[in-house]
Amino acid sequence: MVLVVLRRIGVFATTVVVASIVTFLMLSILPGNAARIALGVQATEADVAAQTTAMGLDRPAVVRYLDWFGHVLIGDFGTSTVSRQPIGPEITDALGITVILVLTSVVLALLFAIPFGVLTAVRQRKPDGAILSGISQIGVAVPGFLAGMLLVTVFAVTLRWLPAGGWVDPGDDFAGFLEHLILPAIALGSVQGAVLSRYVRSSVLEVMREDFIRTARAKGLGAGRALFRHGLRNAAVPVMTVLGLQIATLLVGAVVIERVFSIPGLGSLLLDKVALRDLPAVQGIVLVLVVFVLALNFLVDLAFTLIDPRLRSAS
């Protein structure tokens, strides 16, 4: 048992190392000279050369990789070539913001998707079910940033009920934090909710055809109770897979909404750092994103084990 856990962790670690190499290689061919960007248009070529050496950009790739990843392993992401600050805290701050935003939106999405998806599945053949299903189909088809723009226009600009964008730390001002969270979370959550509700619907439809639902009906449970007591947990399994993948894509995917609402999240930080060719920061961000997703997969695996006893006891 311990061995197995160790092996799993070993596999996970190997994956992370490979991912770090992929990240490093991919970013090492970035065009654009970080030294030149730091110095600006007035600097001479000699200045740029000196700056290149100072930033350690003239060392061989292997050395740079080992130096970088070695430090990452001890929690040191290096120093940003732009802000001159340790990158770790910058990433942590931005990641925190994005994670809060994404999780809130996912919670909103679930609050919408579960009842909506179940309803559309149960009422599949009724006209109202078809209408609801159509609504969610259209919801899936709307770009998230368009939803964001419209929300800002209506609730921030026209009605002035909520701020048009920006971010407040929950620790600084909790009410302000909530105000700033609502619109972006809704923008991100509404589209995700529509997507999720499609999965909930098909998963519930699938489960409704299962034999054990028929068994439950034969026991004297009404259709609704049978679904509620026996179906939903079973239907949750495929939905969870999708949810895990969604959260993974949203970490970067939220960048569009972050842009609409001027939120300094991880995706925005990545775009900024890429633009500034802040290579240590970009590498750090990409690695954190990738490891986050890998870890998320691992957790989803684990969650399956918890929800499904068939996976728990293998013998």
Place this chain on the structure above:
Amino acid sequence: MTSITPTATPAPTLSVRDLRVGSPFNELLHSISFDIAAGERVGLIGESGSGKSLTATSVMGLLPETLTATGSVRLNGVDADLLTAPDRNLNQLRGNTMAMVFQEPMTALNPLMRVGAQVAEIMTVHHTVKGRRQARERAVELLTQVKLPNPREAALAFPHQLSGGQRQRVMLAMAMANDPQLLLCDEPTTALDVTVQAEVLGLIGKLVTDRGTSLLLITHDIAVVAEVCQRVLVMYQGNIVEDGPVGRVLTAPQHPYTQKLIAASDLSSVDDRGRLHTMSMPVVATPVVSTAETSPRRMPTDAAALPLSPAHRAAHQRIEADDAPVIFNEVTGTPAIRVRDLSRQYRRRGGSVFTTAPIVHGLREVSFDVAEGQRFGIVGESGSGKSTLMRILCALDQPTSGLVDVLGQPIKGASERQLRNFRSQVQIVFQDPMGSLDPRMKVRDIVAEPLRHVDRAEARARVEAQLAAVGLDADVMDRHPHQFSGGQRQRISIARALITRPRVLVADEAVSALDVSVRAQVLNLLADLVDEYQLTLVFVSHDLGVIRHLCDTVAVISDGRIVECGPTGDVYDRPLHPYTRQLVSATPSMDELARRVTA
């Protein structure tokens, strides 16, 4: 609001009148009428598509939304027609006054819920016990009654931790929990191994007899009906064509369909050419609900005559208590197949985050020979290792250790190149008529697939010839598998297997998925072809009856080893190993059944 109040007059438990079920496109059940008296055990028999399951689901009110039922279904003591009663009222009846057991023990239980809780639920739903605690206590009691080992622990198990038979017992416990008036069982034992099947059937019989519950048992297997029921209804194409006491129907079927069905079910009865009775002629569906006596039909009593006696006759041996290795059916000279000390272990796929996949012993030190021209049957239940053995014989799998020679070709460690000749010499016929043919390929391509280095024209000619040999016209060549019935698909499978003129034919449960009527035809065909091509046949099956009909020698395999092997008749008549005895008694012949029923 319809209320449920007992009516005063004594009446049948279930009364079905003029039940018709239709889809938007056509009618599936045509005016079904029957009664079941209190405590009566009735079997409903028919082949796939005859409408027997629809009958049961109509009674339960669980028809798919898209089907509509008309007529009337009345339950004793219920002042309403179940077909028109609102769902809310049916909910009070289902699981309480009438209960149902389904075919698929693997999927009929909620995989995420402990079985005890699932049994308890049916009582809490109908408030037949006070409180959850009492429901749980009662659930354990019920699990004890259905003879689940360690019922207290079993109640805490999840369905996947139980075997198929155990799950079906749980389903039974659930169904009987509220002492229903009527129990419906839809193919309750079809998915179970024969030995388990007998136990579960015995249990059903005992439970309903003890409690005076009326039983409607749906099955395709006449033996199952004979085992449990007093009366049998025969369904054919949406009609009940015969209705009578089991003994009478078994011995003196009246309707032509029933007659054919029973004849085809009897693998020990052959015609004057040594061939099984088939149902190839179309049967006119005329409902007959009479119980008039007819003259008893003479049942052939002699065992199936073996059309071909191989030169080699196997010794009748069994494994000894000390597990000393035995070489079964040892052949002097060069056998077609020689297996020595064959073991196969594998890791079960899956496992979870925290557990390693367990090692499973598929086969343990198996040794036997198969002589050239022999018809060698391998019989065993699911998980016995028979499929693993078959796969290794066809070089689809590799032994972990031991020696396997087929037609002089060592299997262990052989590369695909070395096996090239072997591949055309050893061919295989599978169980599943749906799954064994690629749905995207035309019959022409399917049958020609094993051919190598053959030009189109010759391939076409050979395919045509081979299709003719299995009784199919050449015009089927350009069709796809889904356009054929199960029996026809199995013919195509056989054509594919024989097109390379192999010397060894391995058949894996080749008739198990077929309806009784078709089974006989395919078995006859196989027997003919084995003769014609002088094949060495290895026939793997769970069904001793089929093996007995087709094979001269049988090996009984259990838990990864051969426990007994010998000439089929000997093994059947004088089983040496207790497991074989169990197996034999669980698969009675028609004669035996008739004897039991009329006794």
Place this chain on the structure above:
Amino acid sequence: MRVHTRRNLIASVATVMIASMALVGCSNGATTADGEPDTTLTVGLLATPGNLDYTTTAGAAIPQALLYNVYEGLVKLDNDGTIIPLLAKSWTVSDDGLVYDFALEEGVTFSDGSPFTAETVKFSLERVKDNWTANGPGYLDPIASIEAVSDTEARITLTKPSNSWLFNMSGPVGTMFTESGIADLATAPVGTGPYTVSSFKTGDSLVLAANADYWGDAPYMTDVTLRYFTDATAQTNALLSGDVNLVAGISQFQLVGQFKSNSDFQVLEGASTGEVTLSMNNASDAFSDVRVRQAVMYGIDRQVVMDTANSGYGLLIGSMVPPTDPWYDADLAELYPYDPDKAIELLAEAGASDLTIAFKIPNLPYAVAGAQVVKDQLAKVGITANVTALEFPAVWLDEVFSNHDYDMSLIMHSEPRDVTAFAAPTYYAGYNSPEVMAKFAEADAADADAYVELMKEATTTMAEDAAADWLYLQPAISLADADLVGVPKNTPSLALDLSTIAR
């Protein structure tokens, strides 16, 4: 009143709908709920600083936030572009134009408490040569020596007379630093200015607080937050929704219209130093012939470019000189009137009738918009422009600016008095005119009147040579709450001077 309505919203969710609608309307008055004057200001800006050290980090974002607000030099540019005293009370220049004597303000301290003296001047200016890598350390090249005559008197001697030197001293290179405050320039700036930095989050905000010990007049606004946006629409939305009070440096002018008709806001139009330049690589095969460049000048209707790509905002200049410079010549805008026939003729003359050029623009909204119009107009005179939008700054700097691998580009030159730099033969424009260079040098050393005259001559020559097509001058447009006063209209320097803003 408007400022605090949203807090109520969260506090009493149930009454939100009606309450906030009622409260939203009354956006007037400069007091908080307590009756105190509201001295907090939030400014919405684009382009976030990566760090706070403009001695080694290029870009206009850092000086915009810090210069004159946190950092001060001896002199500053007022909003009209005039050099006025700052830390130097006054100064005298020797007749030969070589010796500058500065009389310094007394009692000035840095925000870390250290005093400002003539030694500080010497320390700060000497530091530039070796420690500055960005923002033009070369501007101080004319300095021969710096001498602290007394605590309040500093004497700077130049190697040769320079008219541009004092002007440049008003920019970043003239900043006064204290020796005790340079340890962490990137995050903890120490200056003598009216504000200090209280927090900085890259990509999000920079918060300034009034410096309680400021030597001069205390600014009206005590708490200023600079909020950074990546999207121009988000920036103006924030003003509309009341999240910010002032938006400076609008770049997408279609967003301005809605504010003009709204009495809650004021639109401030001023002059900037941002020349939107259609640069042509004078050294490339395509544009080495002056006739081809002139053909471009005739072939482009700058008014249409401005109307279409810039919503009609801007000023046609025709040279690289904004009206705030003394040598501005309004007539140059008419030098090359729109005349496509003439353009075709010139191209034919130059044997370039079927010209295809690489038009590499930065991926910035004004450039992307402008390039579409330019491409369309060039097509009409027979020039095929293959437009590529390069990532800015990284790839554009690399390909166009450093490697000169382009035929045509479109970019705004926003630095003050950058025309001299543009004329350098090594500059990306590849314009090589010894005559013009000589004139610039002569001008710099000349007396004040001759200076203006010579500068005018040189810049006119550049325009005639069609060194580039200066399409128009980007206006400096600020949008603000109606109650704000003292908002700087023009941007003669890089700085956004907050000290004058009040309610």
Place this chain on the structure above:
Amino acid sequence: MTASDPRVTTDTPRRPRSAATGRNGAATLWTGLVLIGLVVLAALVSMWWTPFDPEGVFSDSILLPPGSEHLLGTDSFGRDVFSSILRGAQISLLVGTVAVSIAAVLGVPFGIVAGMNPGRLDQFMMRGNDISLAFPALLLAIIFGAIFGAGTVTAMVALGIGTAPAFALIARSGTMQIMSREYVQAARASGKSGVFIGVRHILPNISGMLIVQASVSFGIAVLAEAALSYLGLGTPPPTPSWGRMLQDAQGYLFIEPLLIVWPGIAIAVAVLGFNLLGDGLRDRFDPKMQVKR
């Protein structure tokens, strides 16, 4: 992101779908096909004809409201919005087609090989797939945009590579199901090579689920192109793209709000079409229905 995970597929035999689901499915399918047909028609027509040149600049017709001459009005460059919408269909279809093709070409063989070789190779390949899953399309688009320059090609390639792991997962789970079919065993027993089995047996039999996945991915690609255009990583002007039209329109939201409506509708129609098609096809090709029995 739509991806099926092998963890969620079971061997549970299903009863075939009822007739009514089938009819619903057919309605869904046809609605989807009609919507896609509109988009394809727009793309085809715009190859030869649009009412006005969607790439020029017309300074005399800036920001006109919808009218008889300009059906949907004009934008800030004086371009006819209707023409741009028509021409924009080309980019959307191009991005979708190329991205999905890249994803399929990379993902499907990968998934089939993994599915056909259970054990170490499969494990190894799936870890590789995990890693590529950790680089979502948008992240790749940002990185590739920085490396190769933003543009249609970069966006298509990034979307394609980013979507490939989903195809690999689908192909693998489908392959694993097909591998247990007896006709594969029969082919192996006939000495057929892995390549033959993969191409002749597995690919045709998982094509249904792959088409469903392709259809859904197509919709996602159209949405992703819009998002990338919004971030400035999509199709550069003047080539009309719906996503960039949306972005451009954002600045004119208070001047000409309809400008944001038209490309929004166009995107929704295309995505809706492909999603409905996917749903309809899923009803047709339900992989569960191919399970034995």
